[in-house]
Amino acid sequence: xxxxxxxxxxxxxxxxxxxxxxxxxxxxxxxxxxxxxxxxxxxxxxxxxxxxxxxxxxxxxxxxxxxxxxxxxxxxxxxxxxxxxxxxxxxxxxxxxxxxxxxxxxxxxxxxxxxxxxxxxx
Amino acid sequence: xxxxxxxxxxxxxxxxxxxxxxxxxxxxxxxxxxxxxxxxxxxxxxxxxxxxxxxxxxxxxxxxxxxxxxxxxxxxxxxxxxxxxxxxxxxxxxxxxxxxxxxxxxxxxxxxxxxxxxxxxxxxxxxx
Numbered sequence: 664x665x666x667x668x669x670x671x672x673x674x675x676x677x678x679x680x681x682x683x684x685x686x687x688x689x690x691x692x693x694x695x696x697x698x699x700x701x702x703x704x705x706x707x708x709x710x711x712x713x714x715x716x717x718x719x720x721x722x723x724x725x726x727x728x729x730x731x732x733x734x735x736x737x738x739x740x741x742x743x744x745x746x747x748x749x750x751x752x753x754x755x756x757x758x759x760x761x762x763x764x765x766x767x768x769x770x771x772x773x774x775x776x777x778x779x780x781x782x783x784x785x
Numbered sequence: 786x787x788x789x790x791x792x793x794x795x796x797x798x799x800x801x802x803x804x805x806x807x808x809x810x811x812x813x814x815x816x817x818x819x820x821x822x823x824x825x826x827x828x829x830x831x832x833x834x835x836x837x838x839x840x841x842x843x844x845x846x847x848x849x850x851x852x853x854x855x856x857x858x859x860x861x862x863x864x865x866x867x868x869x870x871x872x873x874x875x876x877x878x879x880x881x882x883x884x885x886x887x888x889x890x891x892x893x894x895x896x897x898x899x900x901x902x903x904x905x906x907x908x909x910x911x912x913x
Contacts, residue, residue, distance in 0.1 A: 677854060679811075679821050680811050680813075687810070718847065774810045
């Protein structure tokens with residue numbers, strides 16, 4: 664059975680491009696366009712891995728990550744944090760909230776994301 | 786924000802090889818990626834226009850960030866640069882954002898023209 668990937672991203676261009684690449688690679692992909700919907704889908708979709716944007720409507724990405732980690736059984740769920748905006752403080756917050764990996768969106772082509780997702784799940 | 790809102794020289798309207806790779810990696814083809822980008826950018830630029838008219842600095846930054854992310858990913862070099870400048874412009878320059886928006890819209894028109902030309906000769910994608 665194909666692995667389930669949840670993309671939490673409010674930019675439809677990015678979500679579609681990365682989602683299509685992951686689907687092409689054989690993953691089962693679901694997209695949530697805001698933080699609250701993403702949190703809901705963590706429960707209903709039961710992903711094997713989450714790709715998480717930081718700047719999100721309703722619930723911000725770092726808070727989403729904290730809440731994912733607070734859900735029983737999700738302590739080791741791989742969460743790849745994906746954003747264009749970085750300051751050192753922000754990066755520190757991302758790691759302390761429990762990110763598995765942090766990628767800079769602007770310099771990450773879809774192929775690289777597919778590779779990172781694959782290696783995170785292997 | 787620069788005074789004349791001019792794109793940085795040396796940047797391309799469209800990074801064609803990047804867009805072609807994106808088309809291959811997603812399975813959408815150049816045609817599919819172009820259609821997705823243009824459709825979403827029409828909406829996103831509309832939201833950016835509304836934020837500028839409302840003089841909402843936070844919304845302008847958020848929408849410019851979103852448009853810049855889409856444009857950078859798709860290889861729109863000059864447009865993403867303009868949007869990045871708008872995203873990071875100081876709050877006190879917000880009243881000047883209308884001028885920057887005009888530059889963004891001109892650049893987006895150039896992108897649309899180049900994409901149309903590229904799609905016309907492209908043989909990939911579901912509609913080819």
